[in-house]
Amino acid sequence: MEELKSAKNARVKEWKKLLTKKGRDQSGNYMLEGAHLIEEALKSDDIIEIMVQNNFTAIEIEQLRKFPVTLISPEISQAISATETPQGIFAVCKKRSAGVNPAVHRKLLLLDGVQDPGNIGTMIRTADAAGIDAVIFGEGTGDLYNPKVIRSAQGSHFHLQTETGSLTEWIQKLKSADIPVYGTALENASPFTEVTPTDSFALIVGNEGAGVDPANLRQTDQNLYIPLYGKSESLNVAVAAGILLYHLRKPI
Amino acid sequence: MEELKSAKNARVKEWKKLLTKKGRDQSGNYMLEGAHLIEEALKSDDIIEIMVQNNFTAIEIEQLRKFPVTLISPEISQAISATETPQGIFAVCKKRSAGVNPAVHRKLLLLDGVQDPGNIGTMIRTADAAGIDAVIFGEGTGDLYNPKVIRSAQGSHFHLQTETGSLTEWIQKLKSADIPVYGTALENASPFTEVTPTDSFALIVGNEGAGVDPANLRQTDQNLYIPLYGKSESLNVAVAAGILLYHLRKPI
Numbered sequence: 001m002e003e004l005k006s007a008k009n010a011r012v013k014e015w016k017k018l019l020t021k022k023g024r025d026q027s028g029n030y031m032l033e034g035a036h037l038i039e040e041a042l043k044s045d046d047i048i049e050i051m052v053q054n055n056f057t058a059i060e061i062e063q064l065r066k067f068p069v070t071l072i073s074p075e076i077s078q079a080i081s082a083t084e085t086p087q088g089i090f091a092v093c094k095k096r097s098a099g100v101n102p103a104v105h106r107k108l109l110l111l112d113g114v115q116d117p118g119n120i121g122t123m124i125r126t127a128d129a130a131g132i133d134a135v136i137f138g139e140g141t142g143d144l145y146n147p148k149v150i151r152s153a154q155g156s157h158f159h160l161q162t163e164t165g166s167l168t169e170w171i172q173k174l175k176s177a178d179i180p181v182y183g184t185a186l187e188n189a190s191p192f193t194e195v196t197p198t199d200s201f202a203l204i205v206g207n208e209g210a211g212v213d214p215a216n217l218r219q220t221d222q223n224l225y226i227p228l229y230g231k232s233e234s235l236n237v238a239v240a241a242g243i244l245l246y247h248l249r250k251p252i
Numbered sequence: 253m254e255e256l257k258s259a260k261n262a263r264v265k266e267w268k269k270l271l272t273k274k275g276r277d278q279s280g281n282y283m284l285e286g287a288h289l290i291e292e293a294l295k296s297d298d299i300i301e302i303m304v305q306n307n308f309t310a311i312e313i314e315q316l317r318k319f320p321v322t323l324i325s326p327e328i329s330q331a332i333s334a335t336e337t338p339q340g341i342f343a344v345c346k347k348r349s350a351g352v353n354p355a356v357h358r359k360l361l362l363l364d365g366v367q368d369p370g371n372i373g374t375m376i377r378t379a380d381a382a383g384i385d386a387v388i389f390g391e392g393t394g395d396l397y398n399p400k401v402i403r404s405a406q407g408s409h410f411h412l413q414t415e416t417g418s419l420t421e422w423i424q425k426l427k428s429a430d431i432p433v434y435g436t437a438l439e440n441a442s443p444f445t446e447v448t449p450t451d452s453f454a455l456i457v458g459n460e461g462a463g464v465d466p467a468n469l470r471q472t473d474q475n476l477y478i479p480l481y482g483k484s485e486s487l488n489v490a491v492a493a494g495i496l497l498y499h500l501r502k503p504i
Contacts (some may be wrong), residue, residue, distance in 0.1 A: 131481025159483040229383025242491035
């Protein structure tokens with residue numbers, strides 16, 4: 001097994017590039033970090049190579065051997081990590097292929113300009129929990145492969161379909177496939193409890209400040225709001241998504 | 253109006269202490285920061301003094317004059333801020349007095365060892381939105397007056413009662429007041445949808461890793477879980493609280 005010690009090595013430079021969107025777009029790869037996420041990735045076909053600190057013990061090295069493994073120094077670990085206290089295990093993964101098909105994927109979450117990586121990741125995790133089939137990343141939404149998104153999603157991005165695209169086009173595509181599309185809005189909207197749970201639906205949630213683009217709201221089948229019973233002016237977008245997704249889906 | 257320029261001033265030192273729990277416990281005060289939060293605080297009786305950067309314009313200085321106002325330099329602003337890019341307006345506030353009364357406050361959220369400040373703040377905001385009357389901070393839960401908690405709560409800590417205490421005692425107190433107490437647990441629990449919405453209830457949510465203390469779960473009237481329909485292992489605690497609170501409360 002190869003061992004790298006200097007953080008100035010050319011390969012370390014390549015790994016560091018994956019922490020930026022530009023680097024990920026150029027290579028088509030992204031960086032995964034931490035034992036839990038690597039364990040999830042081991043079940044997928046996405047791993048290209050693994051880097052592990054020479055004193056790392058949480059996962060047995062034997063389990064990793066079907067992939068190229070490089071032993072790295074704590075210094076390199078620090079250099080390629082997006083966290084301040086890296087666990088010492090990393091994987092370069094290829095980005096997931098887009099394959100959302102409205103004939104099959106009938107429960108969807110659409111993100112319209114959502115910017116906070118923690119919110120995006122938490123919504124992927126929530127969508128997974130709620131049995132949602134696909135998450136569509138619309139215009140102005142943060143990058144799925146941002147390390148903070150991946151960390152907040154806690155492995156759920158491996159469990160559902162994801163795709164980037166124009167929400168205007170997606171809304172039309174979903175409506176053509178007989179999937180009711182619900183926007184979220186504070187005005188000209190119905191309380192979410194009025195909707196009867198169904199097997200197929202698409203929910204659009206919007207930017208933390210501006211909400212869903214009005215042009216998209218005009219195309220939906222219905223727009224929903226969550227009543228505010230107290231004095232707060234709004235809900236966190238990930239909390240709102242959780243309340244709505246768990247209402248819209250039929251309990252099994 | 254007094255103007256302070258040097259960050260080495262003794263008063264700046266006192267202000268900085270409010271960024272730590274020890275400093276807040278010693279003085280009984282905490283620091284509020286940013287235009288939105290100060291505007292919320294202006295409606296309360298909690299403000300002791302206001303510090304504002306000499307070039308700050310988002311709030312008219314006339315509005316602030318009923319409190320002692322100190323003009324501060326950008327350097328001081330940086331020194332007393334909990335953020336990297338301070339807006340330039342701060343208030344020293346006195347901590348809110350504890351006054352939860354189960355005869356009056358009939359909808360409650362109990363936090364059992366919740367640690368992440370962002371989660372705690374988001375839950376205060378969500379509780380406010382859901383019309384919850386009080387949030388009880390149990391053993392091991394982070395400090396309400398941590399700057400990150402206050403920031404995530406977006407002013408909602410002014411809109412409901414908060415109190416720190418022993419959850420074991422609170423559960424007994426609430427049951428004596430005929431308020432049904434619901435725990436959250438993955439095992440020996442019922443799907444939350446089985447509970448009929450009511451006017452009175454107390455919901456306990458737990459630590460991000462360990463959940464609610466089993467000793468507390470044994471004392472509740474019923475323990476609830478949120479079904480996981482996909483492959484994720486859990487939900488973020490703030491998202492879970494949102495789903496449960498909006499289910500438990502009666503829609504108006």
